[in-house]
Amino acid sequence: MKYIRQFAVILGISFLGEILHYLIPFPIPGSVYGLILMFLLLVRGILKIEDVRETGQFLIEIMPLMFIPAAAGLAASWGQVKTMLVPACVITVISTVVVMATAGKVTEACIRRQEEVVIRQKEEGVEN
Numbered sequence: 001m002k003y004i005r006q007f008a009v010i011l012g013i014s015f016l017g018e019i020l021h022y023l024i025p026f027p028i029p030g031s032v033y034g035l036i037l038m039f040l041l042l043v044r045g046i047l048k049i050e051d052v053r054e055t056g057q058f059l060i061e062i063m064p065l066m067f068i069p070a071a072a073g074l075a076a077s078w079g080q081v082k083t084m085l086v087p088a089c090v091i092t093v094i095s096t097v098v099v100m101a102t103a104g105k106v107t108e109a110c111i112r113r114q115e116e117v118v119i120r121q122k123e124e125g126v127e128n
Contacts, residue, residue, distance in 0.1 A: 005051075017036075038052075
């Protein structure tokens with residue numbers, strides 16, 4: 001019963017995201033609105049992580065299965081896809097490298113800033 005309740009919570013938030021997609025005139029997918037809503041509910045403490053943890057972990061574990069229909073669709077339309085295969089691969093490799101480098105630099109900056117905050121707090125503690 002716990003899993004059904006957790007799934008209903010996730011599904012409800014996803015549905016609210018879809019409603020926001022139709023109400024707000026921005027070109028943002030409903031799933032993104034749902035993710036933002038879930039994030040805000042979790043950060044504000046309105047929704048506890050325990051309310052969705054097990055079902056969320058299950059959905060992440062089965063995520064690779066969700067790519068099978070997309071792969072089957074690509075295989076079915078191979079004639080159209082093969083003409084743009086090389087550009088798509090080049091774009092994928094370049095964007096992957098850019099995303100990884102950006103994520104690494106942002107992570108380094110966050111770690112550096114956290115270390116500076118800790119050092120500053122220690123120095124202020126010594127001076128007081």
